[in-house]
Amino acid sequence: MTSPDIIRPPIEPHGSHRRLDARRNHEKVIAAARELFARHGPRMTIPQVAERAGVGRATVYRSYPSKDDLVVALVQEQFQELEERTLAALGSDDAYRELCDYIPDLLEHLTRNRGLAAAFFEGRLVPAGRLLELIGRLVEAAKPSGQIREDADVLDLRVVLCGVIRQLITLDRWDGELWRRYGHMVLNAFRP
Structure with missing residues (x-):
């Protein structure tokens, strides 16, 4: 007992x-x-x-x-985090300010995660299209400020932003300040 x-x-x-x-x-x-x-x-x-x-x-x-299965799981998780950050920026009253903070921060973030940077522009396993569309919505939301070109669109964003990412990866340049600098140049490409 x-x-x-x-x-x-x-x-x-x-x-x-x-x-x-x-x-x-x-x-x-x-x-x-x-x-x-x-x-x-x-x-x-x-x-x-x-x-x-x-x-x-x-x-x-x-x-x-397979390794691809593991990479897909990682990239989906990390894209989800970026999407949440982008949606938070879209919810702001000052979309232009958010865009000016977001693009350089995004590029600097990618220097700390080479896999995510590669997935961002490569799109072989998990396309970055949804994230780019959300960033495109942020560009659209910033247009009423008068600080963004009226003709800027998602295609421009893909070419300019992903072009910068691709080149920096190809050149094997991983300095966060350098990527941040190019983030400001991307923003300048969208100004009138």
Whole structure:
């Protein structure tokens, strides 16, 4: 008979400890992949992710059958964060000020995440179209200020912004201040 003062832990269903370990391992894999993707971009490998996470390769492949699957998951997560930032800027009363802050900040952010920068202009696995459309809406919202060209549109944004990103990646230039400088040049291209 058990004393009423003894508190026993609840009995876990068979396998719940294994599921908890699997969740922890998945979190380790994602954290390692984020770090490696930011540093090395699409050149990261599954063996590097497994080693950094302290798990076997099979653990990574269980959740992500290919490197592309892992990259897609990372990029979707990171594009979602950028979309939320863009939507917040769109909700402002001063769209022009938000645009002037957003573009240089975006470019500087991309210097800290080479994988996201590559995904932004490449669009092979996860197209950046939705994000660019939202930034295009921010450009449109800023037009009434008189500080943005009336004929500026999303195509202009794609050519100018993505062109800058592509060239800086091609030239392997990753200085945040340099990218920020080009962010201001992108803004200047949109001024009347």
